[in-house]
Amino acid sequence: MLALVGLVVAAIAWFAFGAAPVAAAPSIQAELEAEVDVRSAITFRLDAPWTAPPPSRVSILFGLPDAPVTRRGRAAFELDDGRLTASHRWRPRGTLLPGAEIEYRFEVHGADATARTTSSTVTYIDVQLPWRTQSEGLVEFWWYAGDDGLATDAVSGIRRGLAALDEDFGLELQRRTRLVFYADGDRMRADMGRGTRAWVGGVAAARFNLIVLYASEFEWGRSTLAATIAHELTHIAIEHAIGEPPRAIPTWLHEGLATVVESAVAERFSYEDIVNAAFEANRLISLRGLTGSFPVQSSGALLAYAQSNSFVKFIINRWGESAITDILHAYRDGASQDSALRQAIGLSLNSLEAEWLATLDQSDAAPAPSAAGLTAAAAVALPLTQP
Numbered sequence: 001m002l003a004l005v006g007l008v009v010a011a012i013a014w015f016a017f018g019a020a021p022v023a024a025a026p027s028i029q030a031e032l033e034a035e036v037d038v039r040s041a042i043t044f045r046l047d048a049p050w051t052a053p054p055p056s057r058v059s060i061l062f063g064l065p066d067a068p069v070t071r072r073g074r075a076a077f078e079l080d081d082g083r084l085t086a087s088h089r090w091r092p093r094g095t096l097l098p099g100a101e102i103e104y105r106f107e108v109h110g111a112d113a114t115a116r117t118t119s120s121t122v123t124y125i126d127v128q129l130p131w132r133t134q135s136e137g138l139v140e141f142w143w144y145a146g147d148d149g150l151a152t153d154a155v156s157g158i159r160r161g162l163a164a165l166d167e168d169f170g171l172e173l174q175r176r177t178r179l180v181f182y183a184d185g186d187r188m189r190a191d192m193g194r195g196t197r198a199w200v201g202g203v204a205a206a207r208f209n210l211i212v213l214y215a216s217e218f219e220w221g222r223s224t225l226a227a228t229i230a231h232e233l234t235h236i237a238i239e240h241a242i243g244e245p246p247r248a249i250p251t252w253l254h255e256g257l258a259t260v261v262e263s264a265v266a267e268r269f270s271y272e273d274i275v276n277a278a279f280e281a282n283r284l285i286s287l288r289g290l291t292g293s294f295p296v297q298s299s300g301a302l303l304a305y306a307q308s309n310s311f312v313k314f315i316i317n318r319w320g321e322s323a324i325t326d327i328l329h330a331y332r333d334g335a336s337q338d339s340a341l342r343q344a345i346g347l348s349l350n351s352l353e354a355e356w357l358a359t360l361d362q363s364d365a366a367p368a369p370s371a372a373g374l375t376a377a378a379a380v381a382l383p384l385t386q387p
């Protein structure tokens with residue numbers, strides 16, 4: 001079954017902590033090591049020959065690779081028999097996702113100089129699982145169940161998703177991106193940290209260049225898994241296109257484009273039927289209501305995705321795929337929601353919504369499914385099947 005996948009676009013909290021600019025410093029030769037205990041901590045260790053007077057302090061600096069912001073912590077140290085050893089145990093407390101790569105180095109403060117080690121990296125991952133890894137273009141995927149079949153599915157989803165993004169929207173990944181598959185949803189949620197709700201089937205976190213996805217054995221070998229992968233890669237590609245700093249682009253645009261790209265790979269949901277039924281029943285959600293987080297675990301959730309899909313398709317049908325690219329570029333250049341739309345297609349969100357509603361009104365597409373049908377679809381969909 002497909003799973004609900006949350007989207008993390010906002011900066012992850014720990015990222016916002018104080019900056020530690022790395023100034024030029026003499027370097028020291030040391031062995032670095034990091035031990036991951038995925039649900040609780042990463043322990044960073046240093047071991048170096050040391051003949052100078054005892055240091056006054058040893059610090060650890062760590063952060064995402066190539067990121068300007070780093071965290072700093074104080075490491076406990078010991079000097080014994082000409083060797084300096086130090087360690088620091090960091091408890092991420094739900095701020096890290098499994099698969100995240102962390103770069104770290106130590107800094108040793110002496111009486112009159114501060115020296116640094118070169119940096120090393122560690123992947124925050126559940127080391128109890130027998131991970132395999134494979135690369136496809138800029139995407140590196142990790143999986144531990146499903147054998148070669150899952151790898152085939154992953155390659156298919158990655159290739160087809162990236163092809164649709166590139167050919168239709170001129171979008172591509174700009175940084176290496178990691179895709180981590182769990183075959184056990186409960187374990188995935190536990191590894192994601194406290195507070196991950198039971199309906200979460202994965203997450204796309206652009207700041208980590210990371211997608212964590214629950215791919216149950218029922219999905220292996222099904223085209224819908226490839227479609228889910230394409231959906232999640234779209235979120236990352238959108239964030240890469242917008243660049244830094246991350247901008248709060250409306251959720252309808254994120255999810256609308258992700259569902260359009262997903263549908264280019266395989267149909268996961270009958271979005272059109274869902275929207276038509278909601279229109280007939282006068283239950284559509286206002287687009288301003290689809291700017292922030294989507295409703296979860298309610299019949300409104302699937303409708304929110306379906307409406308986003310319909311709205312983005314409406315823009316594409318009327319102004320072409322390039323309009324979507326233009327809107328994203330306007331966000332990249334700092335436009336607000338309304339001005340991004342005005343710059344790209346000359347209409348405000350309200351006018352656009354009115355025009356979109358008018359197309360639904362004229363739609364003689366398929367008689368709307370009964371409300372009962374929708375409810376049933378949503379009920380099946382919700383805990384297990386949602387974008």
Ligand SMILES: [Zn+2]
Pocket residue numbers: 005006007231235254255258387
């Ligand atoms: Zn999504």
